[in-house]
Amino acid sequence: MPRWLGGLLLVVLALGLGGCGGEPSQAGDEPAAEAATPIAAVELQPRDLSRELMVSARVEPRAWVRLAARTDGVVEAVHVEEGDRVEQGETLVELDVAEERAELARAEAHVEEARLEYARSAELRDEGIASRASYERARAALRSAESERSLWQARVDYGTLAASRDGVITERMVEPGEAVAARDTLLELVDTTTLVLRPGVSELDVRDLVVGQDVPIQLDAFPDADYVAKIRRIFPAASPDSQQVTVEIALPAEAADNGVRPGNLGRIRMTVDERPDVLAVPAAAIGEDGDQRYVYVVVDEQLERRTVETGVTRGPWTEITDGLEEGEIVLATNPIDMREGQRVRIVGWRG
Template sequence: MTTFSTRRWILSAGLLALLAGCGDEAANEAPARPAWVVQASAQGAAPTAYAGEVRARHEPALAFRIGGKIARRQVEVGQRVKAGQVLAELDASDVALQREAAQAQLVSAEADLALAKSELERYQQLLGQQLVSQSLYDARKSQYEAAEARVRQARAQARVSVNQAGYAVLRAPADGVIAQRVAEAGQVVAAGQTVFVLAEDGPREVAISVPEREASLFPVGRPLSVELWSLPGKRFPGQLREISPSADPQARTFAARVAFQPGDAAVDLGQSARVYANGGDTGLMAVPLSALHAKDGQPALWVVDPADSTVSLRPVQVGAYGESTVPVTAGLQAGEWVVAAGVHLLREGQKVRPIDHQNRPIPLAAAAD
């Protein structure tokens, strides 16, 4: 019995070992998972368009330097003006009264100076005859000097009052077009409150808003292209001139200005335009959105090794997301193969069977050679 039990136990152990070996061999020889792969290429990085508006490079806000009630408004929005042209006037009655008061103070100060001068001359003669003391003469001299100072003060105040009267008239600082009117006749405005916005003649620009996630891709000087709505299909070369260092608190976008040279084309203020950010994307790799995965919270791609068709997860840096593709700014080389679908089912070092979108096999090694 003992010998029979021993033989039976040895036979069972052998069968189990044989089955285990067959299982490992079957596991090792499991067919590779088919995977749709694409080759990273600089082609197909679609340009991104940003809606904008044609603006003047210099748009000063015009305001009175003194406060008061607007008596007359001389121009309308869209009207062309010349440098020095009167745009609006304040009610100058109070300013005129202040000027008259300053002139009266000047006349009074000059009369006091004349009296102090005559007194000083008389005391100087009496001092020479030793009829007055030196202290009385010094007192008259001090009064004369004080009268001189009051005259200088009154003259300065009179000049200020004249300037204030001139500030009651708002004039255009340069040639241009009235782009905006903020105040109306009869309105009381404070000093420095905007009344008009002037679009000065000169270079024209396109004002756009750059989303927060794309602001890092817009360095100053980046080449761009501009297309006017009035001239569809014709693009003008442009360049990013400036971008705001802070985002708008409500829209969370960065205001940017694109300078361009329209040539002989008629460009009017307020025209609609599109800015295409395709001037600097020629070196970027583009992959389908479905190829993106994540590694430690960062974008990553499953890259296929052409030698043995195994995959490895590689962190990358991406740009602005498009409708179906995303540009890869760092971490991927041109010509490398990445898995484009089913990325959540893969594991590190897994062997795959590369296929294209029509389920046809792709010989990666031959393609690499």
């Protein structure tokens, strides 16, 4: 190898060794800063975690009366038809009671006769002519005659069927000339002033309902009208077959005036287990460590672990009863891969 080439190699080697033995650079003295982890977060605000129960039922009249004949007889006149509105005490059906009227007239004659005999006996007793026994017999005969008259008056009255309350005739089951027996149903009458729905509710949900509670209802026949009804009563026992408790819900008075009728289908929303204005976080944001539950709160772009107490879970949200305050920023995703003090940056918001 030529001498001049060997010298060149020595110079190159010396320069390389000098570079390796120099002082370290400033960048090598400081560790690289930790990169902030991108996260999704949620700001704690009051939420309504009340649970809504959706059921449906048909509209019914609160009172449905079957009007029956009170005596045997032949129908003489029927004064109403289906759809007629009637008032309490109005005569609806009349039976032929000609025989009973004749007996009533005879009974009234007997009363008049007995009254005259009683008056004559009282006058004679006052004069000391008639005995007390004859006076008592005359008084008893008058009472007997009056009782007989009352009996026949009642039988005549039984020939008339009157409305027991205000309402609408929904069914007519008899025509003039028909023979009917006592207790045969002749008409059906419904009270449309108070319309109700009677849905069945699970025995687990009915415990959260109270009489007087407002209940929003929408009727399929009136999609543009929303009614606020009230729970009128809650039946005392569950059905042994369905294990559901009947809840009677009364529609407002204007429903009938607006054309709502028995048979219309209603959709009912009832609030059970009311929990308005509670703090909640996404259920996925809650971690478990033994018996404890925790979340991560974002403080100065770092995670701070916070032990919390939880309540109910509604959908994706879980109630926080202790450990957090309104306005705090919480990690909204699974915290299992996170740690205390970890630097983060918020790139998305939930809720």
